[in-house]
Amino acid sequence: MTGPAIEFRNVSKSFRTIPALSGVSFEVAHGEVCAFLGPNGAGKTTSMNVLMGFLYADSGEVLVLGHLPGDVRAKRQIGFLPENFAFYKHLNAPELLRFHVQLAGLGVQGDVLIPELLRKVKLNGYEDLKIGKYSRGMVQRLGIAQALLSDPQLLILDEPTSGLDPAGRKEVRDLIMSLKAAGKTIFLSSHLLAEVEQTCDRVIIIDRGQVVRAGRLDELLGRDDRVEIVVDHLPTTMEQLLTDRGVFVARDMQVVRLTVGAASKRDVAEMLWEAGCDVISLNRVRSTLEDLFLKLVGDGSQP
């Protein structure tokens, strides 16, 4: 496969006079799990809709698997889960999946996949229940099943864990990991940053229709050489001593947190032991995706 799986070049899109995307550019390589992050209304779903050919960009160029968005040759290799997956209420799960099997042109071989997929998303046993009676989480699972139906090369998932309980979210996370191991390209949007951190290789952060940061997760989060030491208590004299040595001290309700440079962690820990402080934990300080996200897009309190 040549070229990236997804290519956005200077894409802009407005709804009447309101700009939704302004010169958005990014790429997603084959076999990569890429998260598309941003606050509500940042342009994530609009980008995905442009990607799928549901909306036309006002300007710029978009290529999906080497084809223009909406091209059936690309769509044959794409599994898509829309935000708030909607369904035909008069069908049950096997009927809906059969409908999608037929649309995907999978024929009899697709029919065989249906029970297996329903088992995979834990919907077996609900075959006769009309989808209109499904819970939000069950609908989301069904949406994931239909996205996986044609064994796609590229999965575009808009909020895949939305509406799922913690166990369901873990199942989706495991599923993404297994798809990643199988070499699939996954492009997903999510608000659950801790989960994204566990599953994704790359991150694209968008805010107000513009890409504010994109790159590999490890590069974006960087390396922090600080260590946090948690102790049960800290005498005042000791605190003064440590502060003079450049240690940052923060007192919680029950514990005291000390942040020190990695080079001096051993010395500080020994000093604490000798002073009779009980060291509860000693961990490397690591920037989280949430920290980065909030730094880049704020906490949403800005207008």
Added chain:
Amino acid sequence: MNIRVIALNTFGGFLRDRLIILFCALFVCVILLMMTPLLAARTLSAANNTQQVQAMVLGLMSGIMALASGFGSLLAAWAATDTIASEMRSGTILAVMARPVRRWEFLLGKYLGVQLLMVVYIAAMLLLSYLLAQLGGERIHSSWWLLLLYPLVRYAVYSAIAMLLVTVLHSIVTIAIVLVISVLANVVAPSAGHSMIPEVIRTPLYVLLPSTNLLSETRLLSLTQAPLNPSSWLSHLTALAYGLDYALVCFLLAVWVFHYRGLTRD
């Protein structure tokens, strides 16, 4: 293949649509109520005033059939509007269009689904016509296929107009415009006689709007015992080709508009 799958799914959806079921149930009730005087008239016809009673029976029958036919036009327009509008409103279209389906295939599938519904409706209407004729002691002098084809083409025209309008307008506005079109088409037709509309407006409107009079099966649904002058094959072919052409133009315009519009609710 995709077109057939979408058409059958659309048709299946209609058969389970509560609103359609409710409307059809109401419609059947109205028909049954209208049939009561027909049955009473039939009893009277055995006694005296045969001609007077026969005229009453024919009047009732044509009234019921006109109602059924008019309801069909409304149903065709509503079904075509709703099948597109509800997909857009609910967002089900996104999962469908994420499959290897072209936009025109989706629209054609939907359109054919509506036509399937209308075939079932016309079959029921035909059955009702023959039943009424039987009850009224009359005979229908037209071929059954003409009674099937004419309304089918007329409904194809109305559903194509509705489909074209709903690709750009709200569903309620669409239905309202289709209703206005159907009323205007009847008013401006030469057969409607003298009207308040000036000739300078009436003629272009007659050319522009679908001639539902020409496509009306009541034109050839002769119920009298003496058959009317039968129309020639060429006349039927011309009338039906006119209707199909009108529907095709509207449908192609709908495809063109649908191709360039966004599929989301934004």
